[in-house]
Structures are given as C-alpha cells and as structure tokens.
Amino acid sequence: MNFKEQQQYLSELGIRLKTLRLARxxxxxxxxxxxxxxxxTLRAMEHGVGTVQIGAWVKALWVLDHxxxxxxxxxxxxxxxxxxxAPRTRVKQRASRRA
Numbered sequence: 001m002n003f004k005e006q007q008q009y010l011s012e013l014g015i016r017l018k019t020l021r022l023a024r025x026x027x028x029x030x031x032x033x034x035x036x037x038x039x040x041t042l043r044a045m046e047h048g049v050g051t052v053q054i055g056a057w058v059k060a061l062w063v064l065d066h067x068x069x070x071x072x073x074x075x076x077x078x079x080x081x082x083x084x085x086a087p088r089t090r091v092k093q094r095a096s097r098r099a
Contacts, residue, residue: 011048018046
C-alpha cells in the first residue's frame with residue numbers, strides 16, 4: 001500500500017467521523033470536548049491527517065458507540081492448513097415424511 005492509498009483510507013475515515021458527529025448535531029467544540037481533544041485535533045481527524053494519535057480515535061469510537069468495531073482489528077486468522085485440519089461438523093438433512 002502506498003502513501004496515496006493510506007491517505008485515502010484516512011480521508012474516508014475522517015468523513016465518516018464528521019458524518020456521525022453531524023448526525024448527533026454536535027458542534028466541533030462540543031464533540032472535541034467530549035473526546036478530550038482540541039478542536040484542531042478533531043479537525044485533523046476529520047480531514048484524515050495521519051499524525052493524530054490512535055487514542056483520540058479510540059475515544060471517538062467509544063463516544064460514538066462504535067468501539068466494538070475494533071474487535072476484528074489485527075485478529076489472528078487461521079491459516080489454510082489450520083482450516084483444513086479443523087474438524088468439520090456436518091448436519092444431515094432428510095426430506096420430510098409425507099403423510
């Protein structure tokens with residue numbers, strides 16, 4: 001992934017943050033206060049600036065009730081070999097009896 005792609009992801013994240021803030025009808029000043037950051041930091045987040053600390057993003061997700069969205073982040077994935085070794089459970093299906 002190059003820098004331009006990274007910036008695009010951050011910009012899209014910032015747009016979603018701003019959309020959620022506006023849906024709550026919060027001003028930048030009020031929302032920034034809830035996050036415990038300055039209005040400038042919130043502005044940077046909404047513009048997709050890559051230097052904003054992750055703690056500010058975690059706090060924003062918490063305030064917006066989206067903290068569970070982080071659960072899958074960096075989660076360990078099973079390899080193809082592990083998937084092949086995993087026991088498979090099969091459910092037998094039968095046609096229903098006709099009366």
